[in-house]
Amino acid sequence: MTAANTPTTLAGQRSRSPRERLLDRLFIRLTLVLAVCTGVLLAFIVLVIAWRSLPAFQQFGLSFITHSAWNPVPGREDFGVLPMLYGTLVSSFIALLIAVPLGLGTAIFLSEDFLPPQPRMVISFLVELLAAIPSVVYGLWGIFVLIPLLQPVGQWLHTHLGWIPLFSTEPVGPGMLPASLVLAIMVLPILTAIAKDSLEALPPELRQASVGLGATRWWTIFRVLIPAAISGIIGGAMLGLGRALGETMAVTMLIGNANQLNISLLAPANTIASLLANQFPEARGIQVSALMYAALLLMLMTLLVNILAEVIINRLKAKYE
């Protein structure tokens, strides 16, 4: 703390009361304490959730992850989170499968000079707005617009491609397919923004050198720019994955909330986040603890993905600074 006061000691040669100096040092201390508090808030959240999930952990152990019963009836409680874990991973995976190509394409479109800067800025802003729409509004839109729209598509997939296990069940409306589609829409903005930022952050010499050697625009993009920005693009996809894993409201409203493991994309399913949203308001006893256990798993998954994303993106920054 001594060096922090260099300006103070300089000014201190003029008259400054000890009280004032004490107040000053206390103020700096206070900001430090608050900063450390917010820094460790993350760890505190994990601790609180882990502490509350302890009873369920003692009762079910690690088999909670591989078990697929969910029975909150008092006296016969039995909990396993496998179907929800599967639903979380599969819905996020499908969402990324759709969103990564779209987001990368949009990022290229916005970082090249196909349009003058002004309209490009407007489009970037509109893509950002996509992230500002609340999850619950996407859910409402999904229930009344997307699901009716997808019903004939699902029916067609089932009648013509029903022999593929992915489409083996009759479409009932809510299910994995509409939930994954809305998830894709919701992770698009973050993916696009980060891919675009990392493409724009590349030094112009890379492009100039490539074009100077006679490469076309698209050769430059595919062989020079994308490889150079790849860590930013992957980092953006990871951040998108983190959001998709924990996205709750829209998924809860569209996925059907069936605690079953079904390979078909047309069947209702569940995710950990929607399980929490559905059951916490009425949970009692050991069920609360089981839900906390599920929340802990979700938290650890998103933490892992987000930390990886952070590290990857920082590495790109370090390379070109």
Added chain:
Amino acid sequence: MTTTTTVHPQVQPLLKRLQFRTLFGWVMTGLVSLCALLTLMPLFAVLGFVLVRGISRFSLDLFTKLPPPPGLSGGGFGNALIGTLIVVLLGTLISVPFGVLTAVYLSEFSNADARQKEIARWVRFGINVLAGVPSIIAGVFAYGLLVTTGIFGYSAMAAGVALAVLMLPTVIRTADEALKIVPQDVRWASVGLGASNYYTIFRVVLPAALPGILTGVILAMARAVGDTAALIFTALFSTFWPRSLLEPIATLSVLVYNFATVPYKPQQELAWAASFFLVMLILIASVASRLVIRRQVKR
């Protein structure tokens, strides 16, 4: 194409490849334009539906009446509107002092020595990861810490804490950026006149950075207004006017969630109207903060 005869035979294949390249370029350009279009399509689809189905229900009653009991029509979302204001205000009151002072530390006092820099690096890392924490986890945190332990129970207070966790990263990041923009000369001038650190911060640096900080607070509030997952089992819902901060409270976002899944038409209409109102609030906040930032950059 009459000039083809003059082309040297060795150049011929090169010309052909050039044509393929051009075609490939066109196709790819078309593809990425299509990507941009497909990305924007959901925005207009959602905004359009919310506008069309939400605006028809707008009247003064909407803001002054309670939601109707199942089966009846009319009514409004007055209690949820006030509830949202209360909960978001609580979240702001908790997150802004923490957030702004953390940002003050990060940008003003953390450059002192190697140890401080290390602390600041870790705090920044923690905040960045915190920004990726799903809102339902913030809800679970408040539920585990405040609701089941009986400290607050299902209440506006617990919901405010959950929202504060979600708002904190945005507040800190934008305040940090806003403080960095303040020119160093201003600080030197203040300290040179004999002002102490806290006087410099509160009377000189923070006022200069105020527009940027406010922008961040507005952005964080916009996010909190639309958030639902953190509220469904901390604030729950109520069909009455809010009376105390320690009771379950209605909010607009939870109202949309609850009423979207009931089979009654008036309730569904209310859900669309509330969605429209939420989206409008958030769009206005986003555009306004964008304008403030642009004006600052220009200056």
